[in-house]
Amino acid sequence: MKIKPLSNALGAEVTGIDLRQPQDPDTIKALQSAFVENLVLVVRDQEDLSPEDQMRFCEFFGPLGARARPADDRPEKADAPAEVMFVSNRKEDGRFIGSLPEGEMQFHMDQCYTERPARATCLYGIAIPEKGGDTVFGNLCAAYEALPKDLKAIVDSSRARHVFSYGSTSTDQVDDAGKTTEYVQPMAVLQPETGRPSLYVSRLMTRQITGLEDAAAREVLDLLFDHQERPEFLYTHKWRRGDLVIWDNLCTVHARTDFDPAQDRHLRRFTVAGAPLKAA
Ligand code: SIN
Numbered sequence: 001m002k003i004k005p006l007s008n009a010l011g012a013e014v015t016g017i018d019l020r021q022p023q024d025p026d027t028i029k030a031l032q033s034a035f036v037e038n039l040v041l042v043v044r045d046q047e048d049l050s051p052e053d054q055m056r057f058c059e060f061f062g063p064l065g066a067r068a069r070p071a072d073d074r075p076e077k078a079d080a081p082a083e084v085m086f087v088s089n090r091k092e093d094g095r096f097i098g099s100l101p102e103g104e105m106q107f108h109m110d111q112c113y114t115e116r117p118a119r120a121t122c123l124y125g126i127a128i129p130e131k132g133g134d135t136v137f138g139n140l141c142a143a144y145e146a147l148p149k150d151l152k153a154i155v156d157s158s159r160a161r162h163v164f165s166y167g168s169t170s171t172d173q174v175d176d177a178g179k180t181t182e183y184v185q186p187m188a189v190l191q192p193e194t195g196r197p198s199l200y201v202s203r204l205m206t207r208q209i210t211g212l213e214d215a216a217a218r219e220v221l222d223l224l225f226d227h228q229e230r231p232e233f234l235y236t237h238k239w240r241r242g243d244l245v246i247w248d249n250l251c252t253v254h255a256r257t258d259f260d261p262a263q264d265r266h267l268r269r270f271t272v273a274g275a276p277l278k279a280a
Contacts, residue, residue: 001027003034003041007235010139010252012038019046019244020053028060035061035120036193039252040137042237043244049124051081051268057244058122058270065118065271087123087267098266105256106171107138107229108204110249110271113164113183118271119192122246127266128239132259135237140198141251143228144188144280147199151227154209154220155187156280160201161208171204184210186279191251197280198251199228228253239267250277 001017012034017027035041043057058064067085086098111117123135147155163182187209189200203225209217236257237245247254249271259265 001030003030003038005038006040006042006237009142009233009235010038010137011040011042011235011237014041014043015045017043019043019049019057022056023060031060035246035248036191039139039141039248040235040237041246043246044240045242046124046244047242049242049244051084051270054122054124054244054268054270055081055083058120058246058272061120061246062272065273067269067271081270083270085269087265087269089261089265090127100256102261103256104258106202106204107136107225107253107255108164108202109200109253111274112162112185112200112202112205113181115183115276116274117185117277118249119274120246120272121249122244122270122272124268125239125241125243125245126268127264128241129259129263129265131263132257133239133263133265134257135239135245136255136257137235137237137247138228138253138255139233139235139251140200140228140253141191141196143230143233144197144199146233147227151220151223155199155224158187158212159184159210160187160206160221161210162202162205163207164205182207185277188280189250189277190280191248192275192278196251199224200250200277201225201228202253203229204255246272249274 002015003012064083087100088098089101090097110121161184165180188197
């Protein structure tokens with residue numbers, strides 16, 4: 001197995017491993033260390049990976065997470081594992097079979113609007129459009145480190161409200177009166193293994209800073225979003241079929257670029273369960 005960095009910001013590429021096979025303890029340890037250090041792992045060339053293979057890989061990093069599901073959502077097949085979610089624009093009987101089917105998606109952390117956001121998210125690329133549909137990752141630990149003093153002081157002492165309107169991919173679509181869910185989290189949270197602080201806010205889902213007037217909170221949040229989306233903190237993942245990608249969902253933020261809705265894009269997702277977040 002070889003592990004090499006993908007960018008100056010974050011991410012490492014893993015090659016020379018076949019995840020359809022069980023792995024020895026040293027390999028698992030190397031993957032765990034690379035995950036903690038690089039925050040995103042891209043395991044290449046994983047052809048024909050079954051849901052069980054993907055679940056076994058996720059369990060190297062912790063117990064499998066349940067998926068948060070709106071009541072009228074359904075998995076692709078009745079016999080699919082309960083934890084699976086498809087990020088997919090495929091349709092059956094005129095209905096999308098998965099979630100987040102189309103279009104650009106703004107930066108966010110998965111499940112930040114719940115008490116226990118996933119520790120990690122893992123996507124497997126089954127069908128990839130010819131162009132676009134890239135996933136862009138941001139390093140929130142590096143973004144925290146580089147904060148100017150005045151913003152760091154606010155982040156260190158504040159909590160923020162995260163809201164998700166199911167299925168929305170940009171703040172234009174958020175319907176605060178509709179099918180939404182929300183939770184208040186510290187704005188600086190710790191990476192559990194290292195104690196590194198992470199700037200835990202995102203453009204798509206963070207709405208308010210507790211204790212600040214709306215206008216003041218908006219101003220601070222806009223500065224933080226612009227800061228964390230600076231190119232030096234980002235890695236853009238251009239998907240290949242057979243890529244298995246796992247990311248640290250506490251220390252990274254991710255977004256998706258637009259793509260042609262007529263092209264097939266089908267990714268299979270599992271998560272690693274998380275715990276209540278610790279403030280830095
Ligand atoms: C997601 O935000 O979980 C989906 C990312 C993607 O479709 O690339």
